[in-house]
Amino acid sequence: LIDQQTDLPLHGKKVLVTAGGTREMIDPVRYISNRSSGKMGYAMATVARELGAEVTLISTPTALTQPAGVQYIEVLSAAELLTQVTAKFATTDMLVMAAAVSDYRPVKAVDQKIKKQPGQTGLTLELTETADILKQLAAQKTGQFVIGFAAETQHLLANAEKKLAEKKLDMLVANDVSQPGVGFNGDTNQVTLLTPNSTPVTTNLLSKTEIAHSVLTAAINRGA
Numbered sequence: 479l480i481d482q483q484t485d486l487p488l489h490g491k492k493v494l495v496t497a498g499g500t501r502e503m504i505d506p507v508r509y510i511s512n513r514s515s516g517k518m519g520y521a522m523a524t525v526a527r528e529l530g531a532e533v534t535l536i537s538t539p540t541a542l543t544q545p546a547g548v549q550y551i552e553v554l555s556a557a558e559l560l561t562q563v564t565a566k567f568a569t570t571d572m573l574v575m576a577a578a579v580s581d582y583r584p585v586k587a588v589d590q591k592i593k594k595q596p597g598q599t600g601l602t603l604e605l606t607e608t609a610d611i612l613k614q615l616a617a618q619k620t621g622q623f624v625i626g627f628a629a630e631t632q633h634l635l636a637n638a639e640k641k642l643a644e645k646k647l648d649m650l651v652a653n654d655v656s657q658p659g660v661g662f663n664g665d666t667n668q669v670t671l672l673t674p675n676s677t678p679v680t681t682n683l684l685s686k687t688e689i690a691h692s693v694l695t696a697a698i699n700r701g702a
C-alpha cells in the first residue's frame with residue numbers, strides 16, 4: 479500500500495538503518511556489548527517506511543518486534559555489520575547509523591570456553607580497535623545522505639560538532655545519555671540535531687517515534 483503512495487516524501491528512496499549494540503565474542507559463551515536496546519533504530523526504520531521509503535534494517539538481536547514491510551538482516555559483531563552495510567551502501571539513498579558499534583573487540587575470540595584457573599584472581603582481555611563503519615562509508619559517499627548518532631555523557635555540543643566534521647556526516651543526532659529519559663533503553667529521547675553550516679536544534683523530550691519523525695523531516699528538508 480505504502481509503495482503506491484507516490485506523494486509520500488521518501489517514496490522511491492532506499493533507506494538503510496542499523497540498530498542495536500554489536501556483540502564482540504570473547505569465547506563461545508561470552509561477549510562484550512553495550513546498553514543499546516535498538517529502539518531508536520527500529521523507530522527510524524518504522525517511520526522511514528511510513529514516509530514511503532524502501533527500508534533495510536540491519537540489526538543485532540534485540541527484544542523488539544521486526545517492523546512490518548522492512549527487509550531485516552541480523553548481525554552480531556561490528557565486523558559483520560561492516561560487511562552488510564558496505565554491501566548495501568552503493569544502492570542506498572540514506573544511511574541511518576543508529577547502531578551502537580563496539581569501538582574495540584577481543585584480539586582473538588578463543589574457540590573454547592575460558593575456564594576459571596585455580597588461584598588466578600585476575601584476568602586481562604586484550605582488545606583491538608574495530609573499523610569505524612560510518613567514517614569509512616561517509617568517505618566514499620556518492621550522493622547518499624548519511625546520518626550518524628552520538629551518545630555523550632559530557633561536552634555534548636563540542637563532541638558532536640567534532641564527530642559531524644570528522645566523519646563527514648550530513649546530520650548528527652546527539653543525545654546526552656546522562657540525562658534522565660534520554661538515550662539507552664527507554665521509550666523517550668531528547669536529541670540535538672547538527673548539520674553542516676547551521677545552528678544545532680534541540681528537540682523536547684519526546685517518544686522515540688516522534689524523534690524519528692523530527693530527524694527524518696529535518697533530513698528531507700535538507701535534501702535527503
Ligand code: CTP
Nearest residue numbers: 575577579581608609610611612626627628629
Ligand atoms: N560508529 C561506527 N563504527 C564504529 C563506531 C561508531 O559506525 N566503530 C558510528 C555509530 O554508529 C554512530 C557514530 O559512529 O552513528 C558515533 O558513534 P560514537 O560512539 O558516538 O562515536 P565514536 O566515533 O565511536 O567516538 P567515542 O565513542 O569515542 O565518543
Ligand code: CA
Nearest residue numbers: 578579580581
Ligand atoms: Ca564509540
